[in-house]
Amino acid sequence: MKVNKINIIKKGVLFASVMLVGLGCIVKTGRKDTETLKGAFEGKFYIGAALSGNHINNQSQPSMEVLKSHFNSIVSENNMKSGMIQLREGEFNFENADKFIEFGEANGMHIVGHTLIWHSQAPRWFFTDNDGNQVTPEVLTQRMKDHIHTVVGRYKGKVKGWDVVNEAILDDGSWRKSKFYEILGEDFMKLAFQFAHEADPDAELYYNDYSMANPGKRDGVVKMVKNLQAQGIKIDGIGMQGHIGLEYPTIDEFEKSILAYSDLGVTVMITELDLSVLPSPRRDMGADVATNVEYQQSLNPYTEGLPDDVQKKFDERYMAFFKLFLDHHDKISRVTLWGINDGDSWKNGWPVRGRTDYPLLFNRDNTPKSVVSDIMKLAAKY
Template identity: 60%
Template sequence: MIMIMKKCICYLLFSVLSLSLFSCASEKQEKEPGLKDALKDKFYIGTALNRDQYMGYNCAAQKVILQHFDAIVAENCMKSMLLQPREGEFFFDNADKFVEFGEKNNMLITGHTLIWHSQAPRWFFVDENGKDVSREVLIERMKNHIYTVVGRYKGKVKGWDVVNEAIEDNGVWRKSKFYQIIGEDFIKLAFQFAHEADPDAELYYNDFSMARKGKREAVVRMVKSLQEQGIKIGGIGMQGHLMMDDPSVEEFEKSILAFSELGMTVMVTELDLSALPSPWKNVGANVSDAVGYQEKMNPYPNGLPADVESEWEDRYMDFFNLFLKHSDKISRVTLWGVSDATSWKNDFPVRGRTDYPLLFDRDYKAKPIVSKIMEAAENHGSRKFSKTYKVNNNVSFQVEGKISEVK
């Protein structure tokens, strides 16, 4: 009996120790104002979460999340390959934890993504012989997947990226298996099924390169077609994977306006800004010389030089000022990740690079741009003035303030 009691005590101590090691402190702490406070009257500010973050294994990240963000999206755990790796066998453990984290912290939760050609399980498209399934079979599989996933989180997930990346940059349909087997109707059906599964959920189309004219015009045509057919679509997600020279702020703005004119809520999704050169624009580099190529593609392994960091910061601010300008049209801006330490841009499109695309550094410290965004948000809708009054040759004083703009 004594031995059993000792074992129980040891097990209890081990459990307590495990909780302290592998979960973040839950006690309420006084929090400093963050991005979400500065932007609360403008739009939601969100971030994509990985498993370590919503499970509480990365406490430094979680502290940043709770201070600065009021919206979350799952980086991976809601993609079909992970939710339904085999037909009819759903794995919801991680997605449940993600949603639970969002509910516990009163965050806007977005589901990402229901239908996407990438990170979809192979079984979705083939029969027992490895041949493409019929149109009817694929439609039924889509319906079952969407009904099951959306139905499980009905009332908990505010909105869904229903279809992801279905259009090429030049405006033609991506020749995905969904398109090849079903045709362009797969878009309409996906939105129809999602609406049937949760009539109150907001339903979005999400894609990259949305500032390009060809894609912008194709998305406008698609949305108009859905609207004419009576299909519910509520918003457009403009992925913001920015580079230092592309896209232009002006073209990005054109897309915000074009989508808004359709009655769509506009969201800036998957936002990051790479400070590194694009390999597609450096095809003249000596690719056969692996070391030389890596040096060209990974020029800042130990940190950004001051001049590059300044340019990077200015470009980020250009876009945030654009978002603030159109805050009446934009409902959410979501960063694709919390910190540079875990950003996917470190390995894309060249593995092993060190990139700096997010607002928090590798130690989860806020970069100077965070306070600049907060200041810009505070001054949005007002015009700053500064005037120096001269009393005599030796004495002067300066008056600073804000003049409210007439809307």
């Protein structure tokens, strides 16, 4: 079985230009920049990447040159979540968040804040009093307000849009029974968007979730957004997390969701995009970080690189999705990859720790995969 350890770029001029771009050097052609992803998608949508704490604190690493060459939007993977910024009540740590914002401003990036309210990485004190008892709705409301006003207010005019609430609807369309929901009911969603709007009236406000192509979740999110709109609550966009596999979700269902969310009068964003080539312990696991599976060798088959047939499927799958995004670029404002190169990706450790995955558009050595040039050629047709 033939294996490609590094994707082979096509011969000739394209080889030279793409490799230079992969190293952070934009080829000067005297015409519109089409040798980078951000140049290829100019006038269509932002193309973004998520930055880890390692990126934020080591800005001289080669992958940051790839970021500056190919991407024009950034989001922080973890460093702006409530558990990172306010681990203890009233004690805010903005060190990494400030560095992230400063980098974005210095490099002219479209900056997205992620995320204000998320059950998974909310500190425990949010929901309990000094005696360990669950707080009242009034206390939780005030804590949400204080957190959101402080964080959003600090970056007012710098962050262009916020993932206000993350992952609050289950795949069947029902509400996740998080502590926010248990204490405040559905009103926690309204309050979060209300407080974010108060803190920065000009910032765009988004709802973000995984498995957004599932019909049940689609119906639940549409219902939730319509309810917010009926109450006069500002919501500007829906983030469809793009944690996809070689076989799921279907392009058809993903397209139905793009259309359904766009019909609400909001922008659609493809967030957290990555394409796992590894076998899943069970079909369509979404991205629930609470789900982990014990390591099995059979679930980690490509430690030395991808077989040619798998690489072909990977390329075709990415091309199919980017064709979908381009077909609907009038509805989509941003497509964000969840990392810069394969070595960054959380998919190496989820849902099975210790695996080697290849989910992004750049190899571990920061060279572009062959599909990158194909995606740019595709974009040029639109």
